Amino acid sequence: MKRVHLIGICGTAMATAAVMLKQLGFDVHGSDEHVYPPMSEVLAAAGIAPLEGYRSGHITEDLDLVVVGNAVSRGNPEVEAVLDRRLRYCSLPELVRDTFLRERRPVVITGTHGKTTTSFMTAWVLNEAGTDAGYLVGGVARDLEASGRVGGGPFVIEGDEYDSAFFDKTAKFLKYLPQIVVVNGIEFDHADIYRDLDELRLAFRRLVRLVPRRGRLLLAADEPEALALGDGAHCPVETFGFDAGADWRAERISYGPRATAFDVMFRGRPVGSVALPLLGAFNVRNALGATAAAVGAGAPAGAVLDALGRFHGVRRRLEERGVVRGVTVYDDFAHHPTAVRETLQALRQAAGGRLLAVFEPRSATACRRVFQQEFAGALALADHVVVADVFRSSLPRPERLSETALVADIERRGVTARHVPRVPEIVAHVAGAARPGDRVVIMSNGGFGGIHERLLKALAAPATAEP
DSSP: OOEEEEETTTSHHHHHHHHHHHHTTOEEEEEESSOOTTHHHHHHHTTOOOEESOOGGGOOTTOSEEEEOTTOOTTOHHHHHHHHHTOOEEEHHHHHIIIIITTSOEEEEESSSSHHHHHHHHHHHHHHTTOOOEEEOSSOBSSSSSSEEOOSSOEEEEOOOSEEETTEEEEGGGGSOOSEEEEOOOOOOOTTTOSSHHHHHHHHHHHHHTSOTTSEEEEETTOHHHHGGGGGOSSOEEEEESSTTOSEEEEEEEEOSSOEEEEEEETTEEEEEEEESSOSHHHHHHHHHHHHHHHHTTOOHHHHHHHHTTOOOBTTSSEEEEEETTEEEEEEOOOSHHHHHHHHHHHHHHOOSOEEEEEOOOSTTTTBGGGHHHHHHHHTTSSEEEEOOOSOTTSOTTTBOOHHHHHHHHHTTTOEEEEOOSHHHHHHHHHHHOOTTOEEEEEOSSOGGGHHHHHHHHTTSOOOOOO
16 A cells, blocks of 8 residues: 655645545645645545644655645645655646556546536536546536546646646646647736747647547637647547537527526537526537537437536535625626626626626736736626735735726726725725625636625625615
8 A cells, every 4th residue: 555645635636636646545644834724525425534644754654645736836845755765756637647647548628718618518418428537627516526536537637727736837738748638728827827928829739649549639610729739630620619610619608597507519410409407608608618528538429418417516616605695695706807797798698687706906917017917808808896805915006906997997997996905895895885686797817705604694684774
């Protein structure tokens, strides 16, 4: 039995991989700076007790392998102990490759937006179609029991373009031995990792070069950056989306308050119909990508479309958290201008009523000034906008997004906006301003101080103001 220690074990992907290793018979240990739910609970259910805090004493000579999370770096006591003792170590993507992907047919889901949802969709429909698919995704799906599964068939992996570890600054997805690759779209993101869009393009081009001749490359037909990757492919290429020339295409789309219905065509021929229990055009495109991937991996198209009708989405992706006093509160992970725009457009398409957006600039990209104008244009799709304090206040002021300037840019577009720095004040403002029929969407890629439950509780009181 191999003894494996994971540094940073409470990350979603790290904890999921730890549980999967335990299922394969490994002796699994790990540590994290803060041991916190939900992943601490996932680990406990698997019989893994994570160690709180990083200490050199956690690194013992009997370890066969140490997995180094990409949130830790030199100076971490455990990293230093591993290097001093010349123990075998690797990044999480390397572990995934060598343990779960080497003997499988990896289905790698990539793109700036939609990776998590499309990955879970693909895993769901493949298993509903009876393929015994494995998967590992950095999120929590509503319909699947876990974020990872060993399985025995094809293996779906969320292909993140972020770097792998402090000792390996290349994209994670380059480790995943791709047989089938989905690219939902490419936009500049991860400003802390990539200098510009050209650097990001290069990472995706390198991925395409790794797909074997008998593999398959699936590209979003409505995204020029994704389509351009087809020129470097050595394998068959298919496209998906709304474009008239797409191989996999959605037609007769009907947007409802709880679901989106559409017909699926393949190269002009009808495949079937879907009533997807999700909102927005972006989820239609995610579903087309998942369909193309699952069919490419051997699932019957009819079974795939049937399964899509029973897929209820992913936590924190336009997730309805509750309805109080006629006000619906949503939680969304959006932290890029395009994601913000697509989220707000989806809510516009689904139903009427006022739309209130609460935005926390939290991610490495959202905190920077680089997208300030784009954020203003995206957030202006709401009727009222609240901008919280920038999370990373340590950034130099010339690089940091300006909350007051963002509010002014939104108001110049004719939309009421306000900078409200902290969560208690935001909750009080929104609870007082909201009225029956309103929809409030909270957009942040972090915990945001538990704002969702705090707002739902505050909404129980009558409104006292209007934005």
